[in-house]
Amino acid sequence: DVVLTQTPPTLSATIGQSVSISCRSSQSLLDSDGDTYLNWLLQRPGQSPQLLIYSVSNLESGVPNRFSGSGSETDFTLKISGVEAEDLGVYYCMQATHAPYTFGAGTKLELK
Amino acid sequence: QVKLQQSGAELVKPGASVKLSCKTSGYTFSTSYMSWFKQIPGQSIEWIGMIYAGDGGTGYNQKFKGKATLTVDTSSSTAYMDLSSLTTEDSAVYFCARNSFDYWGQGVMVTVSS
Numbered sequence: 433d434v435v436l437t438q439t440p441p442t443l444s445a446t447i448g449q450s451v452s453i454s455c456r457s458s459q460s461l462l463d464s465d466g467d468t469y470l471n472w473l474l475q476r477p478g479q480s481p482q483l484l485i486y487s488v489s490n491l492e493s494g495v496p497n498r499f500s501g502s503g504s505e506t507d508f509t510l511k512i513s514g515v516e517a518e519d520l521g522v523y524y525c526m527q528a529t530h531a532p533y534t535f536g537a538g539t540k541l542e543l544k
Numbered sequence: 545q546v547k548l549q550q551s552g553a554e555l556v557k558p559g560a561s562v563k564l565s566c567k568t569s570g571y572t573f574s575t576s577y578m579s580w581f582k583q584i585p586g587q588s589i590e591w592i593g594m595i596y597a598g599d600g601g602t603g604y605n606q607k608f609k610g611k612a613t614l615t616v617d618t619s620s621s622t623a624y625m626d627l628s629s630l631t632t633e634d635s636a637v638y639f640c641a642r643n644s645f646d647y648w649g650q651g652v653m654v655t656v657s658s
Binding site for chain 1: 579588589590591603605606639640641644645646648649650651
């Protein structure tokens with residue numbers, strides 16, 4: 433199975449601060465169809481996961497553009513440009529290139 | 545609008561089975577894929593498997609083969625997951641989600657306890 437390693441496990445930020453989360457894959461997530469199925473999701477406390485970014489860098493409809501994704505093959509990054517209070521929760525990277533789909537362990541974003 | 549409404553919380557005894565439902569609306573269920581996920585509170589998320597509503601074709605995470613069985617009823621736009629031979633390790637929140645991962649059910653807590 434593909435292992436996704438997320439760092440850091442915890443992130444403390446002030447409102448307005450920009451932060452980044454890293455996700456490294458144990459193998460390339462470039463699919464034979466040319467797409468890279470690496471997604472980023474946010475799970476707020478007590479809620480279902482919410483899709484933020486799909487296929488590395490595509491912003492899901494309705495998601496604020498302070499969220500951005502980048503990377504390729506095995507190295508990916510989620511950036512939040514100016515944290516807001518509503519951004520607090522656990523961020524997961526998830527790959528859907530190789531079965532079984534797998535998730536990172538999560539990065540908890542807290543207020544400093 | 546798209547909605548995925550899951551059935552309510554379950555308290556079941558060890559060794560029993562439970563059937564979870566995920567009723568959908570707002571999109572064409574019959575030509576879509578649905579995935580199911582498991583999350584033990586405080587832990588990350590695991591993919592159980594997926595089903596294509598068009599023909600009932602399934603793909604499972606090897607870890608959940610024999611534990612989970614996915615089915616659909618296209619007449620009611622509902623996806624189901626049967627969990628069998630339950631143990632305390634199956635206690636978790638279970639989610640359904642469209643395979644584009646843009647819409648998720650609210651999750652259902654399954655507690656296995658005698």
